[in-house]
Amino acid sequence: MMKTLIATVTTTLMLLALPAFAAHDKPAGYRYGDGSLATAPYTLEDLELLKKTVLFTGEDVKWLRASRDVLEPQAEAVLDTWYGFVGSTPHLLYYFQNKRGTPDAEYLARVRERFRQWILDTADANFDQDWLDYQYEIARRHHRVGKNRTDGATGPDHIPARYVVGLLYPVTATLKPFLANSDYSPAEIDAMHQAWTKSVLMQVILWSEPYMNRGDF
Numbered sequence: 387m388m389k390t391l392i393a394t395v396t397t398t399l400m401l402l403a404l405p406a407f408a409a410h411d412k413p414a415g416y417r418y419g420d421g422s423l424a425t426a427p428y429t430l431e432d433l434e435l436l437k438k439t440v441l442f443t444g445e446d447v448k449w450l451r452a453s454r455d456v457l458e459p460q461a462e463a464v465l466d467t468w469y470g471f472v473g474s475t476p477h478l479l480y481y482f483q484n485k486r487g488t489p490d491a492e493y494l495a496r497v498r499e500r501f502r503q504w505i506l507d508t509a510d511a512n513f514d515q516d517w518l519d520y521q522y523e524i525a526r527r528h529h530r531v532g533k534n535r536t537d538g539a540t541g542p543d544h545i546p547a548r549y550v551v552g553l554l555y556p557v558t559a560t561l562k563p564f565l566a567n568s569d570y571s572p573a574e575i576d577a578m579h580q581a582w583t584k585s586v587l588m589q590v591i592l593w594s595e596p597y598m599n600r601g602d603f
């Protein structure tokens with residue numbers, strides 16, 4: 387019991403102590419728009435139909451873009467919240483372990499930098515071919531076809547689909563207080579939150595492709 391408590395506190399402190407990343411740098415392993423990515427197996431037309439399916443409209447683009455100025459100054463606090471959750475949830479922290487079975491601090495730090503960039507990219511809401519190709523890359527990085535390769539990590543090589551889909555709730559629910567920490571009205575905060583929820587839902591759907599049998603996506 388005491389051992390588990392010490393391990394949880396140590397991990398949480400370790401995660402919170404990770405260095406802030408300068409906003410203008412591109413994180414290591416970040417390849418959005420660099421022209422080197424595989425073309426996604428879904429098209430911009432598929433994306434348009436997916437947007438219609440989840441009721442994502444031009445209003446959502448507007449509110450995602452409005453959220454950037456609210457979230458960017460709070461990005462490290464948002465990441466502390468998300469990493470705090472993963473770090474204190476052993477069956478999720480497991481996927482950030484090294485081959486010795488302990489949390490891989492370097493892996494956690496490098497992924498955190500890209501996660502920070504992802505907050506900004508999601509708020510930017512530029513749904514073009516580069517964005518689609520990077521969705522496919524993120525999909526592959528959660529699945530055994532691509533996990534660990536970007537950072538040379540040595541731990542578990544695959545994250546089960548059920549956890550990737552399931553994390554949508556904590557990620558989007560915990561965002562709301564950060565959106566509310568702004569001058570926007572409650573209705574506008576709700577509009578930003580809904581837009582975020584729909585965008586993350588669409589991304590998680592796109593990330594599910596490598597997990598499915600051919601023809602099922």
Ligand code: HEM
Pocket residue numbers: 415416417472478479481482497500501504524527528532533534535536537539545549550551552553554555557586590
């Ligand atoms: C809504 C669900 C999720 C979101 C929004 C999310 C978001 C992200 C983002 C933005 C990245 C970095 C992508 C990049 O390389 O540019 C990433 C990587 C990663 N995520 Fe997730 N994730 C989700 C679910 C999960 C779950 C359930 C786990 C399990 C602990 C997890 C563990 C990881 C790991 C280990 C990496 C690094 C993969 C690698 O490149 O080796 N993620 N995630």
